[in-house]
Amino acid sequence: MxxxxxxxxxxxxxxxxxxxxxxxxxxxxxxxxxxxxxxxFRNVVARKLGLNITDSECLSFLAIKGRATPKELAHYTGLTTGSTTAMLDRLEKSQFIKRKPNPEDRRSVLIEISEKWAKTAAPLVKGIQQSQAELIASYTDEELKIIADFLTRFTNNVIEQTKRVESSPPS
Structure with missing residues (x-):
């Protein structure tokens, strides 16, 4: 037994x-x-708006961050400073961004998304934002704490590993 x-x-x-x-x-x-x-999803949105993926990623980054310097955008997109300037020129010509003086550095500017971008992108992302909000609302507070903790730690792992790979010598 x-x-x-x-x-x-x-x-x-x-x-x-x-x-x-x-x-x-x-x-x-x-x-x-x-x-x-x-x-x-981001690729579909970019195609609908006639943007290349890098321009679209830049706008998404700005929509999340609020504003950024050209140097930060170059780092995020992986573009050279010259290519970043060309991208920002295209986006400014399309009236999707605004360049503003940087109050902390007179030699620099801050890039922000424009109202035109917000109005243009809003109808395309409204459905996913609503669906995701409904999904999140379907969880209990305790479940959301676990999900938030997991996503935060998972993201931090990716950030740490990105920095590690970025700083290591080329293979």
Missing amino acids: ILKLLENQGKVKRLDVELKRDIEKQVFAAARNNNISSIQ
Whole structure:
């Protein structure tokens, strides 16, 4: 009888470990799929607006951050400073951004999205924003705390690894 109980406990532990591994794989797959679907969504929005993906990424970054220097945008997009200037010239010509003097550095400017960009992009992203808000609202406060913690830590891992790779010598 005792042997049977110990044998069953061993099976339960194996099942628990297997279940945890399966859930971990599901989380990684979901994170990858989220990244892929986000890229696809941003690409569709860019095409609808006649933008290339780098210009669209710049505008998305500005929409999230509020404003940035050209140097920050060059770093984010991976463009050279010259290419960043050309991108900003295109976006300014399209009236999607505004250049403003940087109050902290007279030699620099700050880039902000314009009202035209906000009005142009809003109808395209309204549906996803509403769907995501409804999804978030469907979770309890405790579940949201866990989700927020996970996403924050997951993002911090990506940021740390980006810095590590960026600072390492080329292969």
